[in-house]
Amino acid sequence: MLNVKSISKSYGKTKIINNITFSVNKGEIIGLVGENGAGKSTLLQILATLLKPDEGQVELEQFSYQRNQKKVRKHIGFVPQDIVIWENFTVEENMLFFEKLSWKKKSNDELRQLCLEMNLDKWNEPVKTLSGGMKRKLNLAISLIHDPTLLLLDEPTVGIDLKSRKEIGAYLRKQANESEKMIIYISHDMDEITSLCDRVLCIGNDPFYKKILEKTNKELLSFQ
Ligand SMILES: Nc1ncnc2c1ncn2[C@@H]1O[C@H](COP(=O)(O)OP(=O)(O)O)[C@@H](O)[C@H]1O
Ligand SMILES: [Mg+2]
Incomplete structure (x- = not known):
């Protein structure tokens, strides 16, 4: 379970996150919506341990973000708004590179399977030749190498084709149901939000x- 208790965050004098409290259960997908500049990415970065709230606490299972940041980080997968991959490497080389950085080890077959489950079959192609x-x-797939229990996704489907959007959606639902992942998902696509998410958080x-x-x-x- 993820517990977010009364967190606030300001940039300078501007309060962006104002006293937000919610929790997420295992297997739940939470949609995070709000107009541009509302603070969605800021909230997600706090939940990813990349930003500290000015006030309030966050806990993942029994671990406090403040006291056990290292342990908490092991169980978080984060996909930022901008894609972070090596364009000149193949899909395989990217997966192997990030596996080396991961605390959990995966075989080449397991890495390939992770990609295939999302219909990403271009294992030997350079990334620069792939579609968005x-x-x-x-x-x-890279964010899932270490089997995180909490998956944080910042607009993972923006600007991509409908087929890929559907495949990503179906994959996330499967991950939530079968692996009991907690998923928090930012999107502006309200069809996607209403069909995929169990609950919706609006800032x-x-x-x-x-x-x-x-x-x-x-x-x-x-939350206002
Ligand atoms: N590092 C920062 N320093 C100062 N202001 C920031 C910073 N990051 C974001 N902001 C501002 O905070 C507000 C919320 O940003 P953000 O969380 O990215 O919103 P959203 O993802 O909902 O569009 C925006 O007005 C943005 O310009
Ligand atoms: Mg954003």
């Missing part, structure tokens, strides 16, 4: 998101 959707899948006061979500049976957690 394929690159996103590779970035996601900011844009009524647009509330209106759409009222028509669905999704639980909405709203």
